[in-house]
Amino acid sequence: MDMLILSSVAVSIMAASTPLLFAAMGELVAEKSGVLNLGVEGMMLAGAVLAFIVGLETGSGILAIAAGAAMGALMAALFAVLTLGLLANQVATGLALTLFGIGLSALLGQSYVGTPIPPLPKLSVGGLSDIPLLGPVVFGQDALVYLSFAMTAGVAYFLYRTRAGLVLRSVGENPHAAHSIGFPVIAIRLAAVLFGGAMAGIGGAYMSLSYTPMWAEGMIAGRGWIALALVVFATWRPARILLGAYLFGGLTIAQLHMQGSGQIEIPAQFLNMVPYLATIVVLVLISRDATRIRLNAPASIGKVFHPDG
Amino acid sequence: MITLDRRPETSHIWLYATPLLAVFLTVLCGAILFAFLGFDPADALHAYFILPLADQYGLGELTVKATPLAMIAVGLALGFRANVWNIGAEGQLTLGAIFGGGLALAFYGQEGPLLLPAMLIGGMVGGALWAAIPAFLRTRFNANEILVSLMLTYVAGLLLSYLVTGPWKDPMGFGFPQTRLFGEGAILPILLDGTRMHIGFPLALVAVAAAWFIVSRSLFGFQIKVVGLTPPAAGYAGFSGRRIIWATLMIGGALAGLAGAIEVSGPIGQLTPSISPGYGFTAIIVAFLGRLHPVGILLAALLMALSYIGGETAQIELGLPVAVTGVFQGMLLFFLLASDVLVHFRVRFRLRGAGRAA
Numbered sequence: 001m002d003m004l005i006l007s008s009v010a011v012s013i014m015a016a017s018t019p020l021l022f023a024a025m026g027e028l029v030a031e032k033s034g035v036l037n038l039g040v041e042g043m044m045l046a047g048a049v050l051a052f053i054v055g056l057e058t059g060s061g062i063l064a065i066a067a068g069a070a071m072g073a074l075m076a077a078l079f080a081v082l083t084l085g086l087l088a089n090q091v092a093t094g095l096a097l098t099l100f101g102i103g104l105s106a107l108l109g110q111s112y113v114g115t116p117i118p119p120l121p122k123l124s125v126g127g128l129s130d131i132p133l134l135g136p137v138v139f140g141q142d143a144l145v146y147l148s149f150a151m152t153a154g155v156a157y158f159l160y161r162t163r164a165g166l167v168l169r170s171v172g173e174n175p176h177a178a179h180s181i182g183f184p185v186i187a188i189r190l191a192a193v194l195f196g197g198a199m200a201g202i203g204g205a206y207m208s209l210s211y212t213p214m215w216a217e218g219m220i221a222g223r224g225w226i227a228l229a230l231v232v233f234a235t236w237r238p239a240r241i242l243l244g245a246y247l248f249g250g251l252t253i254a255q256l257h258m259q260g261s262g263q264i265e266i267p268a269q270f271l272n273m274v275p276y277l278a279t280i281v282v283l284v285l286i287s288r289d290a291t292r293i294r295l296n297a298p299a300s301i302g303k304v305f306h307p308d309g
Numbered sequence: 310m311i312t313l314d315r316r317p318e319t320s321h322i323w324l325y326a327t328p329l330l331a332v333f334l335t336v337l338c339g340a341i342l343f344a345f346l347g348f349d350p351a352d353a354l355h356a357y358f359i360l361p362l363a364d365q366y367g368l369g370e371l372t373v374k375a376t377p378l379a380m381i382a383v384g385l386a387l388g389f390r391a392n393v394w395n396i397g398a399e400g401q402l403t404l405g406a407i408f409g410g411g412l413a414l415a416f417y418g419q420e421g422p423l424l425l426p427a428m429l430i431g432g433m434v435g436g437a438l439w440a441a442i443p444a445f446l447r448t449r450f451n452a453n454e455i456l457v458s459l460m461l462t463y464v465a466g467l468l469l470s471y472l473v474t475g476p477w478k479d480p481m482g483f484g485f486p487q488t489r490l491f492g493e494g495a496i497l498p499i500l501l502d503g504t505r506m507h508i509g510f511p512l513a514l515v516a517v518a519a520a521w522f523i524v525s526r527s528l529f530g531f532q533i534k535v536v537g538l539t540p541p542a543a544g545y546a547g548f549s550g551r552r553i554i555w556a557t558l559m560i561g562g563a564l565a566g567l568a569g570a571i572e573v574s575g576p577i578g579q580l581t582p583s584i585s586p587g588y589g590f591t592a593i594i595v596a597f598l599g600r601l602h603p604v605g606i607l608l609a610a611l612l613m614a615l616s617y618i619g620g621e622t623a624q625i626e627l628g629l630p631v632a633v634t635g636v637f638q639g640m641l642l643f644f645l646l647a648s649d650v651l652v653h654f655r656v657r658f659r660l661r662g663a664g665r666a667a
Contacts, residue, residue: 038455078643081647082643082646082647086646086647086649086650087650087653088646088647088650089649091455092646093643093646095396095593095642096594096639096642096643096646099591099593099594099635099639099642100635100636100639100640101639102635102639103632103633103634103635103636103637103639104635104639106635107630107632107633107636110630221463222459222460222463225456225460226460228456229456229460232453232456267471267475269467269468269470269474270471273464273467273468276460276461276464277460277464279456279460280446280452280456280457280461283446283452283453283456284450284452287450287451287452287453288450288451288452290451293451306315308314
């Protein structure tokens with residue numbers, strides 16, 4: 001029976017980690033190109049609400065996920081117009097995007113609050129999910145969980161094994177050098193930002209379609225910010241983002257189980273603080289070595305690019 | 310094609326004209342949004358921006374909502390000038406409310422004349438303590454203050470929720486998650502009969518004046534500016550960048566905490582799980598809209614206060630969703646950031662290819 005619990009815990013950890021993995025990997029690509037988008041929370045919320053609405057109205061999971069991705073990318077496009085086109089401050093614009101996303105998602109979703117939706121179907125790869133214990137973990141997840149792994153591998157391959165990935169990283173390290181060799185800095189950054197938005201949108205979609213299957217105002221509850229912290233925690237490396245996302249997913253599930261077990265006399269609010277406090281602890285541990293951050297962070301991150309310098 | 314040429318100096322005309330332009334564009338888009346939602350734009354804008362100001366009570370409400378916004382925003386703006394991004398003011402406000410409210414509960418039934426001042430000071434201490442965490446972690450461990458201060462906002466909300474559902478819950482409250490109503494002596498005096506305008510508003514004006522003095526007339530204000538423009542210059546000029554981080558975060562935290570203590574001892578009168586409709590976040594918009602300048606911030610705070618009251622009025626009068634307020638506020642900041650390009654750049658329209666030759 002202990003193994004059964006272990007298996008179900010593993011399934012729920014994967015569910016809690018998937019939205020973080022999507023959002024953080026998307027943000028990684030944007031940051032690698034030198035753009036710091038602090039609007040992840042807002043993009044996730046917007047993606048979550050639109051995916052939920054489309055899912056409820058059409059009954060199609062694929063359409064719902066696509067809508068979430070498109071909404072995230074649309075929000076990111078807004079960010080791109082301001083920061084890449086009109087050279088606005090990236091920190092301020094990212095905050096604006098989050099504030100806007102909070103308001104917009106509340107407006108769009110207000111008549112859907114509390115409506116239940118059937119969760120995304122769990123795939124059953126050739127009946128293999130019926131294998132006891134390992135089956136549900138390895139073969140019985142919904143499509144987005146598998147997509148998140150494929151996407152992570154794809155991003156890692158793209159960034160470090162392809163020429164286009166090298167160009168994207170060079171834009172993030174030194175946009176002026178990249179510009180002078182003739183690379184379209186703005187277009188590359190635009191693509192990276194849009195990808196980041198789409199991934200945040202899918203992360204949000206996962207929350208409202210699968211994790212909680214419903215829409216509630218502010219339901220992302222800081223996961224967008226935790227995703228931003230994960231990128232720093234991972235010192236901008238894909239494999240470590242995967243690790244970090246699962247660490248946080250595990251932590252979330254651990255504190256939920258402690259609440260559920262009822263054996264520990266700690267008020268629920270204090271247990272709910274754990275992921276936020278853990279984010280701070282992790283940030284401190286990783287940032288205390290300033291040199292390591294400086295060597296790993298894309299050199300031009302957060303800086304506005306204008307050809308004249 | 311359109312090109313942007315960097316101006317040799319920032320344009321002073323556009324510096325002051327862009328906030329107005331942003332407000333105009335926001336109202337315009339707001340009208341379109343209203344029409345899209347199926348409301349008559351003229352009616353909706355009237356309910357939003359004119360109706361709330363039609364009577365004395367409405368004007369009083371304007372000051373009630375502008376008080377926390379102006380107070381928090383002048384503090385945040387000091388930090389923003391120095392590139393210190395404290396975006397956890399909402400959490401610092403919450404801690405201020407907990408400290409101030411805690412004093413009100415501790416001395417329930419034995420309020421003296423010193424209780425209110427003590428509550429306000431307690432609020433400042435609470436907010437400053439909460440802001441000291443990101444200050445310490447940033448200066449000692451290089452941890453990003455944006456993420457730390459924001460994470461602490463969630464922690465503060467949970468702490469407040471624990472207190473009002475647990476140890477501080479009103480024993481006569483029928484199980485509602487709230488504390489008992491504060492005693493008479495722990496409530497801020499009303500300045501104008503028939504309104505809710507309270508003594509917090511003049512306090513906010515004092516904060517604005519003090520911030521103006523710091524920014525324009527003090528060495529500290531000059532140091533903030535230097536650090537913000539060229540961070541390494543602090544070292545050459547012989548003062549410490551760390552001290553600026555500490556000082557701006559402590560001032561910002563104390564003001565946000567004060568705003569929290571004022572909220573619970575003024576309009577609310579008790580501790581509840583949600584004491585602020587996002588004042589700490591809206592204050593970020595207020596700071597930028599006011600051009601990080603105390604006087605501009607005061608005007609921006611009044612405008613944003615109007616957006617809160619207008620949202621409530623429009624909801625009552627026309628049944629407009631109250632979430633529109635958040636969309637408005639976000640849009641305003643977008644338009645402001647977008648039109649900022651006019652301050653630093655000259656927009657040129659050129660025929661393709663003709664640019665170089667000229």
